[in-house]
Amino acid sequence: MADEALFLLLHNEMVAGLYRAAEQGEGVSGAGAALGALESMGFRVGQGLIERFTKDTARFKDELDIMKFICKDFWTTVFRKQIDNLRTNHQGIYVLQDNKFRLLTQMSAGKQYLEHAPKYLAFTCGLIRGGLSNLGIKSIVTAEVSSMPACKFQVMIQKM
Amino acid sequence: MADEALFLLLHNEMVAGLYRAAEQGEGVSGAGAALGALESMGFRVGQGLIERFTKDTARFKDELDIMKFICKDFWTTVFRKQIDNLRTNHQGIYVLQDNKFRLLTQMSAGKQYLEHAPKYLAFTCGLIRGGLSNLGIKSIVTAEVSSMPACKFQVMIQKM
Numbered sequence: 001m002a003d004e005a006l007f008l009l010l011h012n013e014m015v016a017g018l019y020r021a022a023e024q025g026e027g028v029s030g031a032g033a034a035l036g037a038l039e040s041m042g043f044r045v046g047q048g049l050i051e052r053f054t055k056d057t058a059r060f061k062d063e064l065d066i067m068k069f070i071c072k073d074f075w076t077t078v079f080r081k082q083i084d085n086l087r088t089n090h091q092g093i094y095v096l097q098d099n100k101f102r103l104l105t106q107m108s109a110g111k112q113y114l115e116h117a118p119k120y121l122a123f124t125c126g127l128i129r130g131g132l133s134n135l136g137i138k139s140i141v142t143a144e145v146s147s148m149p150a151c152k153f154q155v156m157i158q159k160m
Numbered sequence: 161m162a163d164e165a166l167f168l169l170l171h172n173e174m175v176a177g178l179y180r181a182a183e184q185g186e187g188v189s190g191a192g193a194a195l196g197a198l199e200s201m202g203f204r205v206g207q208g209l210i211e212r213f214t215k216d217t218a219r220f221k222d223e224l225d226i227m228k229f230i231c232k233d234f235w236t237t238v239f240r241k242q243i244d245n246l247r248t249n250h251q252g253i254y255v256l257q258d259n260k261f262r263l264l265t266q267m268s269a270g271k272q273y274l275e276h277a278p279k280y281l282a283f284t285c286g287l288i289r290g291g292l293s294n295l296g297i298k299s300i301v302t303a304e305v306s307s308m309p310a311c312k313f314q315v316m317i318q319k320m
Binding site: 006007013037077 | 169177209
């Protein structure tokens with residue numbers, strides 16, 4: 001529990017710190033820059049985590065096998081739960097649904113905070129993208145929230 | 161192990177991100193600003209952690225009792241080990257020595273990196289100060305490294 005608190009607190013500080021810096025810096029483009037910076041941080045942390053995790057695991061069979069690893073082992077380490085639902089169109093699009101996303105459960109579930117949700121998703125989009133990248137999969141990851149604290153991450157695989 | 165990796169990676173990203181921002185921003189005063197920002201982040205995370213940790217603990221006897229809590233429980237949660245040595249002059253100065261400080265063990269122990277050590281200590285100085293602050297103790301916390309990865313944190317209690 002204490003570890004989880006440490007991660008949540010650090011994540012909040014990163015979000016707050018980057019938004020503060022962006023506000024002081026560039027005006028309107030500030031929020032976009034902060035989201036970009038959060039995503040990049042997530043990307044590098046995702047890369048680093050995957051390096052450590054997969055040191056002793058067996059080779060993955062295929063893309064779906066990798067996605068399952070992200071939904072189970074990877075997600076559990078970071079968020080203390082698995083992804084609740086993984087869907088795919090078998091053409092390179094995956095949707096990962098978390099019905100109780102840990103970085104959103106700290107916020108009130110009311111609609112009035114819905115507009116702040118993207119701040120708390122950008123780091124995790126990067127985390128997924130970085131993890132996949134180190135497993136040889138190039139992707140674009142986006143997130144959407146319809147009713148908090150549930151959210152969906154959409155992964156679009158970029159064929160090379 | 162995975163949790164620890166997450167903390168170490170996030171911490172590294174914060175250090176790198178703040179230094180990058182400082183370099184782009186203000187030139188010479190940049191590094192000082194980055195250290196200040198790291199210390200403030202540590203302060204708020206320390207406050208948050210103490211709030212969670214002490215929810216169910218007994219009231220502390222005195223100042224020394226609080227310092228021991230920081231050296232044992234608090235340190236173990238964040239760094240997976242206790243402080244190796246706690247000394248005090250019984251007049252409000254405490255020296256906490258960690259012979260193998262977790263945020264420095266990632267770096268080579270050579271002398272050539274000694275100049276970079278302060279970057280990796282600022283957050284933790286804030287962490288201690290924030291923790292103590294939420295336990296009603298105002299302090300100034302500084303750190304020094306003589307030979308990596310050992311380091312000493314000096315806590316000066318500010319009498320109110």
